[in-house]
Amino acid sequence: MKPFEKLSEEKQARIMNASISEFAEKDYETASMNTVVNLAGISKGSLFNYFKTKSVLYDYIYTLALGEVKSYLRKVRDETAQLPFNERLSKIVDSGVIFITERPRLARIYFRLVYSGDSPNRKIIVKELHTMSEEYLGNIIQDAMDRNELDSSINKAQSVFFLDAVLNRFLKEYHEAIENGNHQYFDRKEWVKGITNFFTKGFS
Amino acid sequence: MKPFEKLSEEKQARIMNASISEFAEKDYETASMNTVVNLAGISKGSLFNYFKTKSVLYDYIYTLALGEVKSYLRKVRDETAQLPFNERLSKIVDSGVIFITERPRLARIYFRLVYSGDSPNRKIIVKELHTMSEEYLGNIIQDAMDRNELDSSINKAQSVFFLDAVLNRFLKEYHEAIENGNHQYFDRKEWVKGITNFFTKGFS
DNA sequence: TAGTAAATTGACCAGGTGGTCAAATTAAGA
DNA sequence: TCTTAATTTGACCACCTGGTCAATTTACTA
Structure with a gap:
């Protein structure tokens, strides 16, 4: 049993919370183990006892973030x-x-990971996310094609790409709006309608 | 006259080249003035004489990068x-x-700036780029609407958003492919055709 | 309660950072 | 050539980093 798992729920939560805040x-590179330690109210030695290195802690955090994202997507x-x-x-x-809206910090870690940063294993993770999204959106497009809701002669790979590009960009923009306190100016329903319209009818 | 401008062309170029490499x-945060100094083959004191702080140097570099991007876009x-x-x-x-393809390092600085990073003034710059792109793509869509090539009942702001999202994402992906040496697998013409098709005819 | 094992601490380390400035070098003018 | 002014240098500073580990505290058992 890993040392971290032996800790009380409360202490684990405190450390997770601190780490998520810092990595969000x-x-x-810029996130500091010292800050995590101070936020969590534990000693440095302890943190390095629970997580051998910074990169191991980061692995733990982004795996958690991606896990939550995935389970959300699967559910819907x-x-x-x-x-x-x-x-x-x-x-x-x-x-x-x-x-x-509910997990802005996890969302931020997700966006940081996919859109930039030089975290360890980034390329591998991004490639994995890529194939995941391809499969996810590919299925949804395929379903629509099977039901004759979309023309089955369209290029599926490209369609997935466009869909992915627009969805991710929209969510990223929405996320930034929330963080800047401007999301009330974002007419969510109008945008959702626009996006679905666009993908079913195009510009014409 | 600023000290940097008094330098010989050759020396200016050496310093620019070093800075662009490092910031690319x-x-x-992670880019190091020491590295710039070593790459350029000048002393630290000199660099800080030419550019008062790291952030001033960064300003100079990204202004240059954005300037090149803009002039390219204006031309086309x-x-x-x-x-x-x-x-x-x-x-x-x-x-x-x-x-x-021609300026991969400047492109990288551009993508770093818009897609992530916590550089000084980032929010201001991104907002400026946003309005710029809105005006640029907005004009092009408006022209097409005026010529009845696009339905003039479409939501222009949203159309600009979709266009921007897809174009940027495509170029980013292409850029990464180049950097990873995979761009030969990228059928550029096929993609360009797909993108234009998509925006004129949609998924249907 | 005494003794032992496990968990926790924080001073400490080597290495890096952006930035400074007195001193050395170079350039310019007489 | 000598003098002065401008330019360039790099040792140095305070501060921060990820990571270590002997020493202390805590928990557990007999």
Whole structure:
């Protein structure tokens, strides 16, 4: 049993909370173990006892963040399996917005990871996320094609790419709006409608 | 006259080259003035004489990078003013690809700036870029609407957003492919065709 | 209660950072 | 050539980093 797992729930939570805060606020290189230690109210030696190095702690944190993102996505995919494409898309965007609103720090770690930063293993993680998203959105597009909601002659790989680009960008923008306290100017419903419209009907 | 401008062209170029390399390779916090000094083959005191602080040097560099990007975009916009929407879009993507290929380090600084990092003034710069892109792509969409190439009932702001999201994401992906030596697997023409198709005809 | 094992601490380390400034070097003018 | 002014240098500073480990505190057992 790993030392960290032997700790009381309360102490584990305190350390997780501190680490999430620090890695959400600063990128990997700039985030400081000293800050984590101070936020968590434990000694430096302890933290390095629970997590051998900074990069091991970071692994733990982003795995947690990605796990939450994935389980959210899985849930919404399964719950909407019977819905038509546009409603499905709309639910996916909605659930993204909800996740961002409820877990802004985890969302920030996620965006930091995919959009930048030089964290260890970044390339591997990003590639994994890439194939994951390809499979996820690919399924949803395929379903829509099977139901004749989308023209089955479209280039699926490219469609996935466009969908992924727009969804991620939208969620990133929404996330920044929340962090800057401007999300009240964001008419979420209008955007969700626009996105689904765009992907079903295009610009024409 | 600023001290830096009094230097010989050769020396200025050496310092610029060193700075661009360092800020392209590492983000603002991690980039090191010591490394710049060593790469440029000058003393630390000199560098801080030319640029009062690290952030002043960074300002100089990213202003240069953005300036190059802007002039590239302006050029292609003016040169394609008479072309139909799809050809215009295609030229814009092409010129983005060319820029990335010819100036990969400046491109990297650009992507680092917009997609992440915690450089000084980041928010201000990103906001400025945002309005710039809004105006740029907005014009191009408006032109297409005026010529009845696009339905004039579409939501222009949203269309700009989608266009911006897809173009930026594509160029970022292409840039990473180049840096990883994988761009030969990227069928550029196929993608350019796909993008223009998508924006003129949608998924249907 | 005494003794032992496990968990926790924080002073300490080597190495790096951005930035400074007296001293040395170079350039310019008479 | 001598003098003065401008430029360049690098040792040095305070501060911060990830990581270590002997010493202390805590928990447990007999």
